[in-house]
Amino acid sequence: xxxxxxxxxxxxxxxxxxxxxxxxxxxxxxxxxxxxxxxxxxxxxxxxxxxxxxxxxxxxxxxxxxxxxxxxxxxxxxxxxxxxxxxxxxxxxxxxxxxxxxxxxxxxxxxxxxxxxxxxxxxxxxxxxxxxxxxxxxxxxxxxxxxxxxxxxxxxxxxxxxxxxxxxxxxxxxxxxxxxxxxxxxxxxxxxxxxxxxxxxxxxxxxxxxxxxxxxxxxxxxxxxxxxxxxxxxxxxxxxxxxxxxxxxxxxxxxxx
Amino acid sequence: xxxxxxxxxxxxxxxxxxxxxxxxxxxxxxxxxxxxxxxxxxxxxxxxxxxxxxxxxxxxxxxxxxxxxxxxxxxxxxxxxxxxxxxxxxxxxxxxxxxxxxxxxxxxxxxxxxxxxxxxxxxxxxxxxxxxxxxxxxxxxxxxxxxxxxxxxxxxxxxxxxxxxxxxxxxxxxxxxxxxxxxxxxxxxxxxxxxxxxxxxxxxxxxxxxxxxxxxxxxxxxxxxxxxxxxxxxxxxxxxxxxxxxxxxxxxxxxxxxxxxxxxxxxxxxxxxxxxxxxxxxxxxxxxxxxxxxxxxxxxxxxxxxxxxxxxxxxxxxxxxxxxxxxxxxxxxxxxxxxxxxxxxxxxxxxxxxxxxxxxxxxxxxxxxxxxxxxxxxxxxxxxxxxxxxxxxxxxxxxxxxxxxxxxxxxxxxxxxxxxxxxxxxxxxxxxxxxxxxxxxxxxxxxxxxxxxxxxxxxxxxxxxxxxxxxxxxxxxxxxxxxxxxxxxxxxxxxxxxxxxxxxxxxxxxxxxxxxxxxxxx
Numbered sequence: 001x002x003x004x005x006x007x008x009x010x011x012x013x014x015x016x017x018x019x020x021x022x023x024x025x026x027x028x029x030x031x032x033x034x035x036x037x038x039x040x041x042x043x044x045x046x047x048x049x050x051x052x053x054x055x056x057x058x059x060x061x062x063x064x065x066x067x068x069x070x071x072x073x074x075x076x077x078x079x080x081x082x083x084x085x086x087x088x089x090x091x092x093x094x095x096x097x098x099x100x101x102x103x104x105x106x107x108x109x110x111x112x113x114x115x116x117x118x119x120x121x122x123x124x125x126x127x128x129x130x131x132x133x134x135x136x137x138x139x140x141x142x143x144x145x146x147x148x149x150x151x152x153x154x155x156x157x158x159x160x161x162x163x164x165x166x167x168x169x170x171x172x173x174x175x176x177x178x179x180x181x182x183x184x185x186x187x188x189x190x191x192x193x194x195x196x197x198x199x200x201x202x203x204x205x206x207x208x209x210x211x212x213x214x215x216x217x218x219x220x221x222x223x224x225x226x227x228x229x230x231x232x233x234x235x236x237x238x239x240x241x242x243x244x245x246x247x248x249x250x251x252x253x254x255x256x257x
Numbered sequence: 258x259x260x261x262x263x264x265x266x267x268x269x270x271x272x273x274x275x276x277x278x279x280x281x282x283x284x285x286x287x288x289x290x291x292x293x294x295x296x297x298x299x300x301x302x303x304x305x306x307x308x309x310x311x312x313x314x315x316x317x318x319x320x321x322x323x324x325x326x327x328x329x330x331x332x333x334x335x336x337x338x339x340x341x342x343x344x345x346x347x348x349x350x351x352x353x354x355x356x357x358x359x360x361x362x363x364x365x366x367x368x369x370x371x372x373x374x375x376x377x378x379x380x381x382x383x384x385x386x387x388x389x390x391x392x393x394x395x396x397x398x399x400x401x402x403x404x405x406x407x408x409x410x411x412x413x414x415x416x417x418x419x420x421x422x423x424x425x426x427x428x429x430x431x432x433x434x435x436x437x438x439x440x441x442x443x444x445x446x447x448x449x450x451x452x453x454x455x456x457x458x459x460x461x462x463x464x465x466x467x468x469x470x471x472x473x474x475x476x477x478x479x480x481x482x483x484x485x486x487x488x489x490x491x492x493x494x495x496x497x498x499x500x501x502x503x504x505x506x507x508x509x510x511x512x513x514x515x516x517x518x519x520x521x522x523x524x525x526x527x528x529x530x531x532x533x534x535x536x537x538x539x540x541x542x543x544x545x546x547x548x549x550x551x552x553x554x555x556x557x558x559x560x561x562x563x564x565x566x567x568x569x570x571x572x573x574x575x576x577x578x579x580x581x582x583x584x585x586x587x588x589x590x591x592x593x594x595x596x597x598x599x600x601x602x603x604x605x606x607x608x609x610x611x612x613x614x615x616x617x618x619x620x621x622x623x624x625x626x627x628x629x630x631x632x633x634x635x636x637x638x639x640x641x642x643x644x645x646x647x648x649x650x651x652x653x654x655x656x657x658x659x660x661x662x663x664x665x666x667x668x669x670x671x672x673x674x675x676x677x678x679x680x681x682x683x684x685x686x687x688x689x690x691x692x693x694x695x696x697x698x699x700x701x702x703x704x705x706x707x708x709x710x711x712x713x714x715x716x717x718x719x720x721x722x723x724x725x726x727x728x729x730x731x732x733x734x735x736x737x738x739x740x741x742x743x744x745x746x747x748x749x750x751x752x753x754x755x756x757x758x759x760x761x762x763x764x765x766x767x768x769x770x771x772x773x774x775x776x777x778x779x
Contacts, residue, residue, distance in 0.1 A: 054386060079389030089384025093402050093478065103388045151388065 003066060005030040005159065005191050006051060011060035013046050020046040022215030023060070028193065030158070033185055035206035036195045037238075043215035044195045048161055051193070052081045064159070079107060082152030082190075085163040088144050090136035096122075096147050097132040103155035121150040126180060142173035149181060153188070160185075162194040166201075178205055199242050203227075211235055261448040264758050265437060270500035273456065275432040277497035279354050280423040284416055286355060287362030292408070294363075295370025296396065305371060312364040320361060320422040324429050327353035328549060335556065349549065349558045350542065354426035354433075361422050362415040369411025373404030406476035413468040420461040424453065428517065430542040430553065434460070439544045444519050444752045444759065445672050463493065510538045511729060514559035517544040518671055519752045519759065520609060520691060520745065524563045524715070526763035531732040547645055548572055555597045557722040560729060564718055565609055567711035569593070571650040582712040589716070598721030602730070603737035607691055607745050610713040611651055612702040613640075614688035616678060620701045627704040631685065632659045639665040641674045641683030651710055652687075658709035672753070691715075691742055693750020715740075739770050 006028040013021040021043045028034055036044040049055035050062050053074035062069040069077055090099050100121055101114040109117070122129055125146040136144055145166065152160060165181075166174040182205050185192050196202050202209045203223045211219040211226075219226060219235045227243065230236050258266075291312075298305040315323070331353055335345035346352065377400050385395040401408075424435030437453025440446070467489045474482025511532055515525035522543065529539040542559050551573055553559045566585050570576050574592060579585070590601040615625060625631050631638075640663040646652050647666060655661065663685070669677055675694050677683045688695055690702060690713070717736060723729050748766050751757040757765075 052387070054383070073391075074386070075389045075391045075394075077389075078387060083384075083387035085380075085383065085387070087380035087383070089378070089380035089382075089387070091381060091384070091399055092378075102390075106389055106394070151384075155389075 007063040009061040035202035038212035042212040082157040082160040088148040265452040283358035287359040291363040291366040299374035349430040354431035365411040365414035373407030409472035514562035522759035565713040567713035600719040602717040604714040607742040609691035638684040646687040693746040
């Protein structure tokens with residue numbers, strides 16, 4: 001592969017006096033699954049949105065598939081990038097099929113192609129075909145986010161940006177959905193960048209974790225490397241939490257046996 | 258059926274058609290302007306406040322005043338266009354009504370438009386951007402459909418307001434259901450007033466229900482509801498407009514003006530009847546304000562009407578002197594022709610003078626016969642005036658000539674002015690000498706020894722455009738010198754108190770004229 005599919009160089013985004021993103025550089029290879037991990041106010045969502053142009057960087061460079069993001073209209077950029085976020089934002093006046101078909105329709109697909117694509121996608125995200133004609137209001141939270149994922153995938157993007165995609169779901173649904181998505185990621189050969197504040201989620205899903213704090217990158221490594229130890233105390237503290245939880249679970253199991 | 262109800266029904270197709278025409282056009286224009294404005298205001302917070310504030314400000318202007326203000330504005334624009342492009346446009350009637358009512362309809366559409374568009378779930382907006390919609394695509398496929406029920410609710414409010422306010426278009430020369438109300442009020446024809454109110458309310462109710470069907474159809478995504486509402490509106494509008502189509506093809510068309518009182522309605526009917534007898538098609542512009550009528554004649558928007566020499570002397574020529582009846586008439590005839598091209602065809606034969614009147618009993622008790630006598634008692638008396646007298650130059654000259662200072666001054670619509678004098682709420686009124694109610698109510702007119710009030714000969718005026726029109730002149734010429742004060746008073750009283758319609762009074766007057774002509778021939 002000729003160079004990274006997504007590249008951020010010294011990206012800065014300020015809101016008034018506050019620098020939400022304060023010089024972030026990232027280079028993401030095609031096919032990787034990267035988690036942007038951080039607490040609220042760490043700048044992870046803002047950094048993500050500079051990639052699909054929902055946020056314009058004040059300084060630095062963002063390149064997507066080798067091209068400068070700032071050199072093209074935002075809508076054109078976004079048609080090539082899937083976007084899933086916690087609030088989902090399904091169009092309440094359109095049916096599930098129409099919601100999923102929005103991207104392909106914008107790209108000028110023929111109605112028959114769109115219909116076939118909707119059918120495939122419903123299967124891919126494990127939804128029954130009969131939800132196609134329903135309005136989003138008639139779906140459960142988990143079903144809605146499955147439709148959200150299907151909508152983001154509809155125009156066959158190579159890149160998926162996900163902002164706390166499963167954050168609002170109950171633990172069981174959330175686990176099922178994130179495992180299903182990870183499988184889709186492999187199956188479709190996607191490049192996924194997922195924002196999360198949940199260390200567990202990052203550890204279980206991602207190949208690589210980028211830890212952000214106050215708009216800067218604190219750590220950038222594989223889950224195994226981060227768990228093994230890190231020079232920054234804040235990163236070590238972050239990684240300690242899942243370890244202690246896991247030890248506790250193990251102790252409980254041993255005691256109960 | 259009561260003859261007044263029958264008369265009201267007979268006028269309904271024209272009045273309703275005109276009413277629907279002006280309110281529907283205003284609503285469409287208002288929508289066409291305020292919807293894009295609402296979109297712009299919803300996207301720019303900087304634009305939102307000034308836009309909504311301006312629309313609210315317009316709403317605080319009384320409807321009648323807003324309509325009236327558009328007339329001088331359009332008149333000036335029309336004059337400008339005549340200088341620049343060689344032709345002007347009608348500043349009276351449809352245009353000022355359309356503009357004023359469209360402005361009036363904007364606030365609810367704007368307010369609901371902005372509320373609807375800014376109220377769209379931010380997550381949905383984010384998703385629309387996320388899938389790669391352009392601003393335009395987002396507006397048309399997401400924001401407008403989602404805001405549609407709220408916008409429609411605003412359109413509904415606007416429709417009800419516009420249909421109600423359109424009744425106020427009558428005084429600027431736009432026929433509407435308000436014609437029932439204004440002329441009914443003037444001639445104490447309460448059947449007409451009630452009929453006008455009911456018709457306008459009924460129309461508003463039907464429009465509201467049909468728009469409500471569209472609104473709920475949009476909210477609940479029921480296409481058939483939207484379709485039923487839209488089709489109902491379209492059919493209703495078309496049916497209402499049908500009577501307006503195909504009037505007067507080819508034939509000469511004359512427009513006769515009338516100010517807003519009984520005598521004017523009767524005389525306009527008399528003139529119209531005579532023209533129609535000659536095979537002409539005649540339309541009417543009733544309830545015009547005093548100075549609006551003259552300006553409209555000058556501009557050719559009406560072809561003929563009756564005015565009063567003193568009124569023209571004071572208001573058009575701005576004169577305050579009083580050289581006597583014949584001299585005033587002669588000078589008016591000369592100056593109006595030379596200055597405005599308006600032809601004074603001649604006097605009808607009677608005066609309808611402004612005169613101060615009192616109840617005979619009170620005048621005798623106080624020994625008041627003249628305005629000089631009145632001045633001594635004015636401090637204890639209340640003056641009731643019609644709506645324009647106190648702002649006319651004649652009042653200024655009377656007041657100054659006699660040093661009149663009343664305890665209180667109250668303005669009334671003329672019908673109520675006479676009633677107020679009768680019931681003792683006021684002691685002196687600004688009466689009209691040809692008014693039949695002077696005799697009927699046993700009033701005395703106070704003498705004007707200092708001649709502060711000019712003579713008020715009723716004169717026939719013809720527009721510059723029709724000055725040499727043989728048919729019009731032939732129809733009007735026989736009226737010159739033909740109507741005596743007693744005849745006019747009797748005709749006025751038959752309408753004001755005996756509930757005859759102005760048209761009936763005009764017919765009786767015409768019969769009397771024919772008999773006179775017959776008698777003269779024998």
